[in-house]
Every structure is written in structure tokens, then in C-alpha cells.
Amino acid sequence: MLAPGFFYFVIFKYIPMWGVLIAFQDYQVFQGFLASPWVGVKHFERFFGDPAFWLLFRNTFVLAFYNLFFFFPLPILIALMLNEVRQELFKRAVQTLIYIPHFISWVVVVGIAYIFFTTEGGIVNEWIASLGWEKLNFLVSEKWFRVMVVSELMWKETGWGTIIFLAALAGVDPQLYEAARMDGANRLRQLYHITLPAIRSTIVILLILRLGSFLDTGFEQIFLMLNPLNRQVGEVFDTYVYSIGIQQGLFSYSTSVGLFKSVIGLVLVLGANYTAKRFGEEGVY
Incomplete structure (x- = not known):
């Protein structure tokens, strides 16, 4: 049972790691890994000295921070709200509806965004115009780019992110709630003293893992949303790597x-794990 997963990680994760060696070479396709000349940290020096470095770093960091600040807590909040629903049929219907966007490709999601927000017949802009206001160029505006990107991520992935938290909430002993009610605790008190402490370790572990991919802002989504008018705030490390x-x-x-x-992701994971352990949490190792 372990073999498929084991070979998957070995073949597609660990063996390709040797490819990072070409970062220290002037890699030539026809010469291969072994014959290409070694140049040390030449490419890193070039990258850090490139004026584009700080632009890329700023754009990537800002988008990553927005994703962490606005997106990460949302699945927790939705899971807590669903956990309070007592009508099982309604709860399952809501879960199904918010799971569905996860299975839609980014190409379709961005296409939907274009249909809604384009100035040429877009539903949102037509509604704005009907109110007598001027249409907004959501899709080409630097001001709206990050809002659009984060909003699309929240709509697409929030439902899927609730799965782990709902599983953690299912493991909470119901007797704890019964004892709390007998002591006169209301729903808010039960949430604060029972529910949140029960899933705290899950939140910490997922936060640490999330920091490992902190700078992964989603190549496909960003690439599809980029255009010459918003590239100044939208170009990130992933799209830059594709371009060059x-x-x-x-x-x-x-x-x-x-x-x-x-390397930045590794440092963030190690730092977050160390901090979590200092505060008495388990961490990821």
C-alpha cells in the first residue's frame, strides 16, 4: 500500500532535486549536468544585483502576505460555522457547494472573472453603470489586481481548506460541551474554551506548512491575470522564472x-516550527 506513494515521491520529488545543481553552472542542454561548466554563485549575484529583484520580492511578498492574512483564517472560520449547524442536510449541502470550486481549473476561474468584471459587457460593470457610476477597469488596474487575485483564491479554495478542520472538530469529545452547558457556558464560551483549543494544534501545523510555500503565489492564476498594464504589481518569482x-x-x-x-520557504518553516515548540506546541517534527 505504501509503494505507490513512496515511488511517486522518489521519482517526482527527490530525484528532480538534483536539478538545482545547474543553478551553479552555465548549463548547456547538449553538454548535460556533468559537462556543463561550473560558475559558483555567479547567477545569484546577477539576480540580487538585478533591479527587478526588489520588484519581484515586493510583489511576491505582498501577495503572499495577503493570501496568508485573508485566506488562511477563512477555512477555519467556515469550519467553525459549519460545526455549529445542527441541520445535517443543510450542512452537507453547504459543504458540497463550497467544495465544488476547488475542482474548477484556474483557466475557467479566470475566465469567469473576465466575464463578470470586463468593461465590455461584464455583469459587475453593467450593474455599476446602471447606478450611474463610471465603469471600473478591474482587470487591467494595478489597484485592483491583488484584490482580484486574493478574492479568486478565497472563492476557489476556502471550501476545500475546511476539510481538515472539520475532521479535527469531529474528534472533539461531545461530553465536554455537555459539561460546559451544565456549568452555564453559552455557545461563544464553548467555542472559546473547548472548540478552539481542540483544533489549535491542527491550526499551528497547517500554518507552519503554509509558511513553507509562503512565496508560492500560484503561477497559473497570476500568469493568466497578468497583462502589460498590471505587470508592475503582478510580476512575481514564479512568472519571472517562466519568462526567463x-x-x-x-x-x-x-x-x-x-x-x-x-531556501526562503525552508527558513520560514524552520523558524515557525522552532517558535511553535517554544510556545509548547508540537510542530511538524
């Missing part, structure tokens, strides 16, 4: 950018 690595063929340079992002 795939389109321009600078494999070693793009690998150094990806490796830098991965």
Missing part, C-alpha cells in the same frame, strides 16, 4: 531564482 527560463532559455539563471525562493 522557458521563454528565454536561461535555465541556470531561472533555477537560481527558484532555489532562492525555496
Whole structure:
């Protein structure tokens, strides 16, 4: 039973890790890994000295922070709300409805966003115009780009994110709630003193894991939302790697950018795990 998962991670996760070696080479496709000349940290120096570095770092960090601040707590809140619903049929119907967007591809999600927010017949802009206001260029505006990206992520992934929290809530002993009610605790008190402490360790572990992919802002979504008018706030590490690595063929340079992002994620995971243990939580190791 373990074999499929084991071989999947070995073949698609661990073996490809050796590819980071080309970040320290002037990699030539026809010469391969072993014959390509080694150049040390040349590509990292070039990247850190590139004026685009701080633009990419700022855009990626801001989007990652927005995702963490606005998106991460939302599945917890929705799970807590669903846990309070006593009508099982209604609860399951809501769960199904909020799970469905997870299975829709980003191409379709961005297409839906275009249909709703375009100035040429978009539903939202037509409604704004009907109120006598000026239409807003949501799709090409730097001001609205990050709002659009985070909102799409929240709509698509919030329902799926509630699964783990609902599973953790299902493990809470009902006798704790009965004892609390006998002591006169209302629903809010039960939530604060029983429910939240019961899922605290789950929240901490998922937060630590989330920090590991903190700078992964979602290539496909960002790439589809980018255009020349919002690129100044939308270009992130992932889209930059695609541009210079795939389109321009600078494999070693793009690998150094990806490796830098991965190292930042590792540092964040180690730091968050250490902090969690200092506060008495389990952490991930």
C-alpha cells in the first residue's frame, strides 16, 4: 500500500532535486549536468544585483502576505460555522457547494472573472453603470489586481481548506460541551474554551506548512491575470522564472531564482516550527 506513494515521491520529488545543481553552472542542454561548466554563485549575484529583484520580492511578498492574512483564517472560520449547524442536510449541502470550486481549473476561474468584471459587457460593470457610476477597469488596474487575485483564491479554495478542520472538530469529545452547558457556558464560551483549543494544534501545523510555500503565489492564476498594464504589481518569482527560463532559455539563471525562493520557504518553516515548540506546541517534527 505504501509503494505507490513512496515511488511517486522518489521519482517526482527527490530525484528532480538534483536539478538545482545547474543553478551553479552555465548549463548547456547538449553538454548535460556533468559537462556543463561550473560558475559558483555567479547567477545569484546577477539576480540580487538585478533591479527587478526588489520588484519581484515586493510583489511576491505582498501577495503572499495577503493570501496568508485573508485566506488562511477563512477555512477555519467556515469550519467553525459549519460545526455549529445542527441541520445535517443543510450542512452537507453547504459543504458540497463550497467544495465544488476547488475542482474548477484556474483557466475557467479566470475566465469567469473576465466575464463578470470586463468593461465590455461584464455583469459587475453593467450593474455599476446602471447606478450611474463610471465603469471600473478591474482587470487591467494595478489597484485592483491583488484584490482580484486574493478574492479568486478565497472563492476557489476556502471550501476545500475546511476539510481538515472539520475532521479535527469531529474528534472533539461531545461530553465536554455537555459539561460546559451544565456549568452555564453559552455557545461563544464553548467555542472559546473547548472548540478552539481542540483544533489549535491542527491550526499551528497547517500554518507552519503554509509558511513553507509562503512565496508560492500560484503561477497559473497570476500568469493568466497578468497583462502589460498590471505587470508592475503582478510580476512575481514564479512568472519571472517562466519568462526567463522557458521563454528565454536561461535555465541556470531561472533555477537560481527558484532555489532562492525555496531556501526562503525552508527558513520560514524552520523558524515557525522552532517558535511553535517554544510556545509548547508540537510542530511538524
